[in-house]
Amino acid sequence: MLEVNDLNVSYGAVNAVQGVTLRADVGKVTLVLGANGAGKTTSLRAIAGYHKPKSGAVLVEGVDLAGSRAHKMVRNRLVLVPEGRRVFGTLTVEENLRIGGYRASRSEVEATISEVYEQFPILSDRKDKQAGLLSGGEQQMLAFGRAVMSQPKVILMDEPSMGLAPTMVDSVMTKVREIADRGIAVLIVEQNADAGLQIADQVSVITRGTTVWTGAAADADRAAVHAVLGESALEGDVDGH
Numbered sequence: 001m002l003e004v005n006d007l008n009v010s011y012g013a014v015n016a017v018q019g020v021t022l023r024a025d026v027g028k029v030t031l032v033l034g035a036n037g038a039g040k041t042t043s044l045r046a047i048a049g050y051h052k053p054k055s056g057a058v059l060v061e062g063v064d065l066a067g068s069r070a071h072k073m074v075r076n077r078l079v080l081v082p083e084g085r086r087v088f089g090t091l092t093v094e095e096n097l098r099i100g101g102y103r104a105s106r107s108e109v110e111a112t113i114s115e116v117y118e119q120f121p122i123l124s125d126r127k128d129k130q131a132g133l134l135s136g137g138e139q140q141m142l143a144f145g146r147a148v149m150s151q152p153k154v155i156l157m158d159e160p161s162m163g164l165a166p167t168m169v170d171s172v173m174t175k176v177r178e179i180a181d182r183g184i185a186v187l188i189v190e191q192n193a194d195a196g197l198q199i200a201d202q203v204s205v206i207t208r209g210t211t212v213w214t215g216a217a218a219d220a221d222r223a224a225v226h227a228v229l230g231e232s233a234l235e236g237d238v239d240g241h
């Protein structure tokens, strides 16, 4: 569904990403792990069309869309759920969702909103509430719902668990799994490797802007993750086991 080959992205003279290779498949969760500053956000933003890559391929269903702007990526069914959720705080939950469905016709929007409310009951309960008054976890659900409104085939997620209470982290991760199970290819960046590994099928590890390891989540054992990423990757991990 999504294949990213040898992606290179720079900020002026700084080569933040140099050789990132990733893939995401329908119905699967691909977890991207990497230390602070490894180039995870830069990769996702370049893939989603918010920053032009220097080189590399971004294939969506076999078509190379590298360098296309974000609105074109959304039309091609690839959407980014950005770091920090970025909901429109002064708008209601439903208004936020309608913005996510901007590319669809009115009847499509109504049908998709109903589906989103079914998939995210908390958003239905809160539909007339100002998004800025929601809890962090609820805002994350809204960010997911807004992405689903664009009827994507690929969803990129940048650290959805960031800043959430541990119980909320579990429900957010469960929701990520459900989104994939509905037939979407999910590519998720997480600093919380433990939480990510609970739901991932595939794992890619990025170190200093390069993909250094890709494999099945079952093979990404804690020792390997620990070796590549260091202590911080496994929260609550006291003795390394």
Ligand SMILES: Nc1ncnc2c1ncn2[C@@H]1O[C@H](COP(=O)(O)OP(=O)(O)OP(=O)(O)O)[C@@H](O)[C@H]1O
Binding pocket: 011, 014, 016, 034, 035, 036, 037, 038, 039, 040, 041, 042, 043, 191
């Ligand atoms: N706007 C920018 N201008 C210049 N350099 C940047 C910019 N954004 C990021 N960088 C640099 O690019 C590299 C990759 O940053 P990026 O934010 O992609 O890392 P990350 O893996 O998402 O890190 P984190 O885990 O902290 O979110 C870092 O060295 C960072 O300092």
Ligand SMILES: [Mg+2]
Binding pocket: 040, 041, 042, 083
């Ligand atoms: Mg980041």
